[in-house]
Structures are given as C-alpha cells and as structure tokens.
Amino acid sequence: MDKNDLTKELAKITETDDIFKQPDIAHIFIHKHKLIQSHLLPGLKVDVQEFKDHIKVYATVEKNVIIDKPVHMCFGMIPEEGVQRMVVHYEIEENASVSFLSHCAFPNAVNIQHIMDGTINVGKNAKYRYLEKHVHGLSGGIKVYPHTIIQLAEGAHYYSEFELIKGRAGLIDFNYEATCAANSVLEMITRVSGKEDDHIIIKEIGHLAGEGARGFLSSRVAAIGNTKAEVYNKLTASAAYARGHVDCTEIIKDNGIVSATPIVEVSHPKAHITHEAALGSVDSKQLQTLMARGLNEEEATDLIIKGLLS
Amino acid sequence: MKNILEVKDLSLSLNGKEILKNINMEVWEGYVHAIVGPNGAGKSTFASAVMGLEGYRHFSGDIFFKGKDIGKLNIDERARMGITFGWQEPARYEGLLIKDFLKAAAVHKDDDFLIEQLEKVGLIPSDFLHRAVDKTLSGGERKKIELASILVMEPDLILLDEPDSGIDMETLTKIFKVIKEERKKKKTIILITHSLAVLKQADHAFMFCNGEILAKDTAKKIIPFYKNYCIPCVHKNIPDKEGVKLG
Numbered sequence: 001m002d003k004n005d006l007t008k009e010l011a012k013i014t015e016t017d018d019i020f021k022q023p024d025i026a027h028i029f030i031h032k033h034k035l036i037q038s039h040l041l042p043g044l045k046v047d048v049q050e051f052k053d054h055i056k057v058y059a060t061v062e063k064n065v066i067i068d069k070p071v072h073m074c075f076g077m078i079p080e081e082g083v084q085r086m087v088v089h090y091e092i093e094e095n096a097s098v099s100f101l102s103h104c105a106f107p108n109a110v111n112i113q114h115i116m117d118g119t120i121n122v123g124k125n126a127k128y129r130y131l132e133k134h135v136h137g138l139s140g141g142i143k144v145y146p147h148t149i150i151q152l153a154e155g156a157h158y159y160s161e162f163e164l165i166k167g168r169a170g171l172i173d174f175n176y177e178a179t180c181a182a183n184s185v186l187e188m189i190t191r192v193s194g195k196e197d198d199h200i201i202i203k204e205i206g207h208l209a210g211e212g213a214r215g216f217l218s219s220r221v222a223a224i225g226n227t228k229a230e231v232y233n234k235l236t237a238s239a240a241y242a243r244g245h246v247d248c249t250e251i252i253k254d255n256g257i258v259s260a261t262p263i264v265e266v267s268h269p270k271a272h273i274t275h276e277a278a279l280g281s282v283d284s285k286q287l288q289t290l291m292a293r294g295l296n297e298e299e300a301t302d303l304i305i306k307g308l309l310s
Numbered sequence: 311m312k313n314i315l316e317v318k319d320l321s322l323s324l325n326g327k328e329i330l331k332n333i334n335m336e337v338w339e340g341y342v343h344a345i346v347g348p349n350g351a352g353k354s355t356f357a358s359a360v361m362g363l364e365g366y367r368h369f370s371g372d373i374f375f376k377g378k379d380i381g382k383l384n385i386d387e388r389a390r391m392g393i394t395f396g397w398q399e400p401a402r403y404e405g406l407l408i409k410d411f412l413k414a415a416a417v418h419k420d421d422d423f424l425i426e427q428l429e430k431v432g433l434i435p436s437d438f439l440h441r442a443v444d445k446t447l448s449g450g451e452r453k454k455i456e457l458a459s460i461l462v463m464e465p466d467l468i469l470l471d472e473p474d475s476g477i478d479m480e481t482l483t484k485i486f487k488v489i490k491e492e493r494k495k496k497k498t499i500i501l502i503t504h505s506l507a508v509l510k511q512a513d514h515a516f517m518f519c520n521g522e523i524l525a526k527d528t529a530k531k532i533i534p535f536y537k538n539y540c541i542p543c544v545h546k547n548i549p550d551k552e553g554v555k556l557g
Contacts, residue, residue, distance in 0.1 A: 220405075249404070285401040288363055289456075291385040292395045293415030293463050300386075303414055307406025307442070 001078065003036040010036075010074050013135055014103035019072050027072040030055060032084050041067060044098070054085035063093040063123070070131075071098060076105035077112060080141075088118040092126040094153075099129035107135060109142035109170070118148035122156040122184075130160040136167030140196055143171040150178035152186060154210065163191040163309070169198040169227070176203070182210030182239070191220045191309045194227030194256070205234045208242035208271065215244035222305045223256030234263040237271035248277040251305055313374075314339035314467055314498045315360065320371035322359055329355045330369070331521040337467075340496040342489060344509045344529060346536055347518035348543045353502045354398070356518070357469045360500075361395040362388050375467070392466035398475045398502075400456040402444050408455055409439040416462035427461040430491070432484040450481035457488060468492065471502045486511055506537055519543075 001009065007029050011017045019025045026044055029037040033055040035048045043065030049056040061067060077084050092098060106112050122128045136142050152158050162174060169192055180186050186206050194200050200223070206215040215235055223229040233246045250258035264273040282301050290300035315337035322330040330352045337343055345353045358366040360373060362385045373381050380388050403411065412424045425435040431454040441447070443455060453473070460468055473489075474482050489499055489511055501508050509515060515532040517525040517540070525532060 283401070284364055285397070286403055288385055289397065289401045289459075290414065292361055292363075292389050292393075293459055294386055294389040294394075295414055296386045297384075299414070303406065303410065304403060307403050307410070310405045310407075 003031075003034070006031045006078060007037040009078055010076050010103075010105050013076075013105045013107050014074055014133075016072055016074065016103065022069075025069050025072060026067070027074070028057070029074045030057065030076075030086075032077050032082060043067065043096075044071065053083075054087060056087045058089045058091070060091040061093060061096040061098045061126075064095045065093075066097040067099070070101040073100055073102040074105060075102070075114070075116075077114075078108060080108045080110040081112060083113045083115065085113075085115045086117070088116060090118070090120045090128070092120075092122045092128045092156075094123040095125050096123065097127040100131065102130065102132045103135065104132065104144070105135045106142050107137050107167070109137040110139050111141045113143045113145070115145045116147065118146070120148060120150045120158070122150070122152045122158050124153040125155040126153070127157045128159070132160070132162045134162075134164045134167075136164065136170060138167055140168035140170045140198060142168070143173070145173045145175075147173075147175045148177070150176065150186075152178060152180045152184035152213075154181045154183055156181070156184040158185065159187040161189045161191070164193060168196065169194040169200055171199045171201075173201045174203065177205040177207075178215075179207045179209055180213040180215060183212040184210060184214075186213070186215040188216070189218045189220075192229075193222040193305065193309050194224060194229060196225045196227070198225075198227045200227065200229040201232075202230070203232045203234075206236070206244065208235070208237040208244055209239055210242070211239045212241045213237075213239060214242070216247070217244075218247045219249070220308050221250040221258060222253065222309060223250065223258045224253045224305075225256065226254070227256045229256070229258045231258070231260045232263075233260070233275075234265070235273055235275075236265040236267070237273050238267045240268055240270040242268065242271040244273040246273070246275040248279075249308065250279045251308060252279075252281055253301055253305070311338040313337060314376060316372075316374040317360070318372045318374070320356075320359065320369055320373065322355060322366065322369035324355070324365070329521050330359070333371070333521075333523060335516060335523065335526075337498060337500065338514070339466075339498050340493070341513040342493050342499045342501065342511055344501045344503055344512035344515040344532075345518055346503055346509050346515050346532065346540075347524075348504055348540060350520070351518040352521040353504075353518050354471050357395065357471055357500065357502050361385060361393060361469060363395070389463070389465070394460050394463060394465040394468055396456050396460055396468065396470040396473065398472040400452045402447070402452065404442065404444050406443050407439070408441055408443055411443050411455070412459055412462050415459050417464050418462075424462065427458045430461060430488060431455075431458045432481075433458070449476040450478055453477050453481060454484065457485060461488070461492075465497070467498045467500070469500045469502065472504075473501060474503070474505050474508050482507070506533065506541070509533055509536065
C-alpha cells in the first residue's frame with residue numbers, strides 16, 4: 001500500500017474520512033514510523049523525524065494561538081504484526097488553546113506493539129484537551145504502552161480521555177503522570193473494557209504541587225471473560241488550597257478480576273483530596289430495573305457497562 | 311370482573327421473620343388498586359414478590375398472572391409477560407443516556423415514540439434525551455424518567471412502590487395524571503403506599519397490616535378507616551380485624 005492508500009484505510013477505520021474536505025481542520029496521519037499525511041494550520045508546528053525503529057513527533061502550539069477545531073491525529077498500523085514506537089512531545093505555549101482527537105488504529109493486530117513515550121508541557125494559562133480513542137482488532141494480539149509525563153504551568157488546564165472504542169484490549173499498560181503548578185487544572189479520564197484474556201493496567205498519577213491546583217483522576221474499567229484489570233491511582237497535594245478527587249469504578253463479569261490501589265497523599269494542612277472506588281459486579285438495583293423492563297440479565301449488564309464506558 | 315393477578319396463600323419470610331402471612335388476593339384487570347398500610351406492613355415485600363425481585367423469590371403459595379403460574383419465572387420473564395415495577399427510589403446509571411435507557415425497554419424503538427412518552431410525564435424531550443440517567447437528575451426527574459421507562463414498554467400490570475416518595479407536588483400531579491391515562495387504556499395499576507393522596511387515586515384498595523390483609527374494598531370505603539385508625543397506627547402494627555369498620 002502506498003501512503004495514499006494507507007491514509008484512506010486508516011481514515012476509513014477511524015471514521016474520519018470527512019476531515020480531508022475541511023481545510024480548517026488540521027490533521028496528521030502516521031503509519032508505523034512514517035508520516036503519511038499532514039495538514040497544518042497557522043500557529044501549529046509539527047516536526048516529524050522518521051527513524052528505522054521509531055518516529056519522533058514534536059508538536060507546538062504557539063503562544064496566544066487558539067485552534068478552534070480539534071486537530072486530528074491518527075497513529076496506526078494496518079499489518080498484522082510489527083512494532084510502532086513513538087516519541088511524542090507536545091508544547092502548548094502560554095495562553096494557547098488546542099484540542100486533539102487522536103485515533104490509534106490497529107484493526108488487524110495479531111502481534112503488534114504500540115509504544116508511546118510522551119511528554120506534554122502546557123504553558124501558563126494554556127488549555128490542552130486530548131481525546132485518545134483506540135481501535136483494535138478482535139484477536140487480542142496487541143500490546144499498548146502509552147507512557148506520558150505532563151507538566152502544567154501556572155493556570156494551565158489539561159484534560160485527557162483514553163478509551164478503547166472497538167476490538168480487544170489485548171495488553172494495555174497505561175501510565176500517565178502529571179505535575180501541576182499553581183492554579184492549574186488536571187483532569188485525566190480512562191475508560192477501557194477487556195474481554196477474554198485481556199490484561200489492563202492503568203496508572204494515573206497527579207501531583208498538585210502549586211497553590212490552588214486542582215486534580216481529578218477517573219478510571220472506568222469493565223473486566224469481562226477472563227480479563228485482569230489493575231488500576232493504580234495516585235494523587236498528591238503539597239500546596240495550600242490544592243484540591244483533588246480520585247474516582248475509580250470497575251465492573252466484573254464472568255471470571256474477570258479487578259483490583260484498585262488508590263494512593264492519596266496530602267502534605268499541606270490546607271490541601272484536601274477525596275477518594276471513592278467501587279469494584280464488583282453490576283449493581284443489583286440497576287440490573288433488576290432493566291430486567292423489570294424486559295431485558296435479560298446479559299442484555300441488562302451489557303447496557304450498564306456500555307453506559308459506564310461511554 | 312376479570313382477574314389479571316391472583317395470589318393464593320402467599321407467605322414469605324425474610325431473615326427468619328414472617329413478613330407476608332397467607333395473602334390471598336384477586337386483582338381485577340383495568341383498574342387502579344392500592345395496597346395501603348403503615349411502614350412494615352409488608353406492602354413492598356408483596357410487590358417485590360410479584361415482580362420476582364432478588365431476595366423475594368422463596369415463598370410458599372402461588373402467584374398467577376393472566377392465569378399462568380409465574381412463581382418460578384425470572385424478573386425479565388415476568389416483565390415480558392406484561393408486569394413491571396417502579397421503585398420507590400429509582401436506580402441511577404452513570405453514562406447511560408436517557409434515550410438508550412428508554413429505547414432498551416421500548417416496544418417501538420423510534421424517537422417519536424420515546425419523545426411522546428417523555429412529554430406524557432412532563433419532561434421536555436430535547437432537554438433530557440441526551441442526558442444520562444445519573445446523579446445530575448433531581449429526585450422528581452428520576453421518578454419521571456422511571457415512569458417513562460415503564461410507559462415505553464406498554465405493560466399490562468404496573469406496580470408502583472411509593473410513587474409520591476421524595477417528589478414535589480408538580481411531579482406528583484403529573485404522575486397522577488399518567489395513572490389516570492393508563493387506567494383509561496384499561497391498564498392495571500397497583501399503587502404501594504401509605505399516603506392518603508395516593509390512595510385517593512385508586513378504585514379499589516387492600517389494607518395491609520403486619521403482613522396480612524386486614525380489609526379489601528373500594529378505596530372510598532377504605533379511606534376513612536385508614537385515615538382515622540391507621541395514621542398513626544393505634545395497634546402498633548398488630549392487626550385488629552374485629553375493629554375494622556369500613557365507612
């Protein structure tokens with residue numbers, strides 16, 4: 001397949017075909033370690049360096065630039081086997097604002113690894129929003145390692161959602177760690193569902209280091225079949241008026257196993273963090289309400305899980 | 311009168327305590343019935359047993375719906391026969407859109423039908439269809455959504471547990487209006503209540519006391535007795551069958 005064919009295929013899989021007709025939407029498509037398609041807008045700079053065994057992507061949104069429509073990113077591989085290793089850096093400069101819609105597509109994965117080492121700097125009073133949606137194949141032969149270090153400057157706002165929208169999770173080893181300066185806001189959300197023998201590891205870590213920093217870590221996991229899911233949430237607060245909340249819900253079905261390890265650490269007398277977690281099977285009242293409307297247990301459970309992960 | 315529900319010699323114990331004692335009941339099709347009584351009388355337990363809810367499946371006696379013994383059927387099997395249940399405190403579902411919640415139960419899956427049912431319960435569809443059935447809804451809104459989820463399945467028998475619980479007058483008036491409309495359509499409704507206002511919506515009532523049926527008659531006859539002798543309960547929930555004198 002040439003670059004055009006690969007782009008078309010990835011766009012089709014991720015249902016983003018229409019973006020090519022819209023010049024006000026920036027997009028970047030990367031297949032394995034090659035940039036195959038890009039369209040940029042003023043104020044958005046992207047430097048791509050291709051190597052044999054990895055690719056580097058450095059994206060910068062310049063100071064005071066506001067990009068109205070989400071920038072579409074697509075990272076993927078069409079073949080059944082291989083490794084995609086990415087080194088990614090996002091620099092969102094002071095007062096800039098950007099939203100990324102990132103699709104990671106591995107529709108035919110039988111033995112694929114997707115490794116992303118990322119760093120994100122969100123500048124003073126800048127806003128960064130990142131929605132990462134994964135499309136995997138049905139074999140479960142995929143290993144995904146999104147590891148990212150995030151720095152929020154004073155007054156910065158960071159929001160991310162990670163979700164698997166299609167296919168098997170395979171192995172997902174998600175590891176994001178953010179440090180937040182004064183009056184910055186961190187919101188980190190993951191939603192993943194595993195089937196058969198999938199293995200899900202989620203580590204969400206936030207450090208509220210500046211006065212008035214706020215943080216919210218949320219994870220929603222469904223472990224179906226023989227899936228094993230481990231969630232580690234850690235939120236620390238070491239400055240006055242830092243406020244945070246950690247929220248974890250994990251549902252099991254069949255022989256799924258879930259665990260949650262929350263760590264909340266406060267080292268300033270004027271800081272405050274709360275935590276809640278719910279693990280187990282589907283809530284009985286939710287289930288019985290739907291069954292009293294005529295859904296069987298399987299249908300009711302699936303609907304509840306669908307809602308939780310939506 | 312045709313019976314839609316018949317209960318014969320129903321007894322049920324929870325944690326070693328007998329909650330329902332030899333209940334016999336015939337519920338006429340197409341009417342609004344009330345099961346009335348003080349807290350702890352066994353009203354909700356009775357409704358839960360009829361619906362087959364978890365924890366209320368082990369009883370002695372028989373429950374017939376449309377002439378069929380439903381005692382061994384699961385909740386969903388009973389629901390598909392035409393029975394449904396509205397909770398005193400409706401469930402919440404994180405992330406589940408009201409549209410999807412309604413559609414899952416609906417006999418007609420088109421949006422127009424869902425919109426029509428939301429309008430019946432007094433909600434503006436465009437404000438609610440794409441909201442989640444979660445904690446952002448008020449108590450009254452949740453009750454209305456629950457009622458809409460009942461209407462979309464067009465059941466034959468509706469059990470409503472404490473329909474006035476935790477809601478304002480406007481919501482209650484709307485619920486009463488829906489009850490009247492369903493009655494016009496010859497649906498059968500059983501209201502579980504200790505409220506006089508709810509009891510007044512019924513054609514017929516069964517008065518429960520300490521797991522027994524103390525009296526059954528028209529709601530008009532039950533109301534004065536219930537009002538004068540059951541609020542508060544002067545017998546401390548010990549039935550005084552001899553003392554029952556209906557108006």
